[in-house]
Amino acid sequence: MKVQTLKGFRDFLPSQAKKRQYVIDTLKPIFTSFGFEPLETPVLEYEELLLGKYGDEGDKLMYRFTDNGERRVAMRYDQTVPLARVVAQYGSTSSPQDQNFLPMPFKRYQVQPVWRAENTQRGRFREFVQCDIDTVGVDTPLSDAEVISAVARSYQALGFQNFKVLLNDRATFETLPIKAITIIDKLKKIGPERVKEELRNINVDDAMLDEITNKQPTARLTDVMRLAAELGVSESAMQFEPTLARGLDYYTGVIIEIEDAKYSVGSLGGGGRYDNLIGLFAGKQIPAVGFAFGFDRMIEAMDEQKLFPTDVTQSSTKILVTIFNKNLLAQSLEAASQLRDAGIATEIYLSETVPLDKQLKYANQKAIPYVVIIGEDEVKEKKVTLKNLATRDQQRLTLQSVIQKLS
């Protein structure tokens, strides 16, 4: 039997899971501070709901099957089509008293895994978390600016110091065929000479590139950037990028991409306005603007830039309370309980009959920074010995002093 994960699927052991959780726990309060609220949708949907929504490639990569009740079902492929379903399914309820009432604009965040049977040789995963914020039901420049502000605050909160919010407006490309836009989008990757060559190959005048490069922001984008600045986004963090394109069959207005000077693999996230998708199931146009955080890349970049705090990269447990001997067990248990009451993450060594040096070895393996030792002398003095495992310093202190020292 293969005791292993499927190709493209990952286990997240504690060291990785803690980092992922830290990113989510940092982002959620930012989202909430703007009024974005959580939404969760099922992993499985009716297949017909997802099929054809992501192009031929999407249909091919989608996990689809017949369930035990002979229904054709598909696994979540992204979070936007399910959002469109939710808006169609509940959006018509107009009474705020209804539990399913969706106020408009509907501002939601969603952090759930999606599945795509990608070619894993390209370093892609078949199961990965998407982390999205979207504002549905409003098409104002202010709603675009708010997403930019929420995004900038998010990367700041995670500690990114060198990110730029690249911005463009789909209208910049108004006169161009989609094929030319796709080529121009590769400018950073392949350089201007090859872009021009590829443009010539599809019979587009290569002067187009220079023309685009020299464009000024549209009136709408100028508005959006001013509003974002008024919402606190530093002007130096925003950059108009006339050749920024992204998947243009999808976006209809402002386009956003986050670039980090210290991270070369690619953008850390992207989004924009897409006014034609959310109304898909509702049968009418519903404007929307959103942003997708590049979750895996952000974690990689944060690792490289050492942006995780030490209680994430090291042990969450601050103290291991050792068990000196069986007769003093009650004292150790009570100390552990009091440390926890004081909000200090505390492990107790889980056996009464293991020599102290093996207990210290466990603390070292888990990189727990402190151990507490309670022997007969400590009990007599109503104190405990606190040992710092890194410096090997040890002190005899009251438990109260230990709490003060480590809180």
Next chain:
Amino acid sequence: MKVQTLKGFRDFLPSQAKKRQYVIDTLKPIFTSFGFEPLETPVLEYEELLLGKYGDEGDKLMYRFTDNGERRVAMRYDQTVPLARVVAQYGSTSSPQDQNFLPMPFKRYQVQPVWRAENTQRGRFREFVQCDIDTVGVDTPLSDAEVISAVARSYQALGFQNFKVLLNDRATFETLPIKAITIIDKLKKIGPERVKEELRNINVDDAMLDEITNKQPTARLTDVMRLAAELGVSESAMQFEPTLARGLDYYTGVIIEIEDAKYSVGSLGGGGRYDNLIGLFAGKQIPAVGFAFGFDRMIEAMDEQKLFPTDVTQSSTKILVTIFNKNLLAQSLEAASQLRDAGIATEIYLSETVPLDKQLKYANQKAIPYVVIIGEDEVKEKKVTLKNLATRDQQRLTLQSVIQKLS
């Protein structure tokens, strides 16, 4: 096209999603305070890994299919078999420097959905979250007691006041056939007379019931209960229940169940020692003790007992900053930004051209408790108007006073 979820699958709109998140956010720090660390495993596993591990019923209810690469795969059915895989797959790495090193005992928590094609008419869901803590690799009474302590602290932290930790030891039933145990387990549901009748039907002396009912705790359980008390679990919250059985083909030692006096639907969670399962793939016995929180029932019980704080049941947003007119937009945006800087969740009305009464209606629909209004007079006075939508009180204050008032 059916614009709906599959039977047995649920959307969690913000009002529900916030409650779910609150429960998880409350439990995680408790788990961490005991040294339990997060683990995440994939939704899909090789089918052969899960098949046959949950009995015939499990194989029948499992979501299984052939993936795009002709592999037989299955969706996560619980979190324990994947834990057994993780322990077998990484447990042999002995260097703490290895990123995949699992220290033993391995204490993990896991909060992920699982899928079972249940008959939904019984009010069961086909997708539901499991929330488990487990200690793997140690068989001491202390490790049993620690789980009980973590569990008691968890229900306390959620605000449950009337829960009891029912406890038993599998050894209580040593001499009984499994069938008789299953019958005795139904005592609370069907009463002693019907239990006796069913015992007679399988040719077990019905005096057995009284014999079991009058049993004293085993030496092991007495130990565990004393240690749990030393770890801070109130003795009145623990109750020896000699007829408590749970799925006995699985458990091998202490059995735990949480009962709440105010919640009649069933137990709020359960667990115990199971020393024969985790070693399944590792090919050796690996002791383990754990607990599964009954996530959906807990949320139902908390709803009934009104245990959710108001910022979970009401709007997370504290203030809606309205837009008095287009010329004063910048002042409103700056105020919103400063309120967010001060940690106050603040929405801005996302359009510049909507009359104030419609803006207030939006605040009412979302149950946002306060609105800030910045008109020409306010700008002159360098103040804002703060309006309490419930009391209709309004005051002209500096933004600093608003921050002090609402922080």
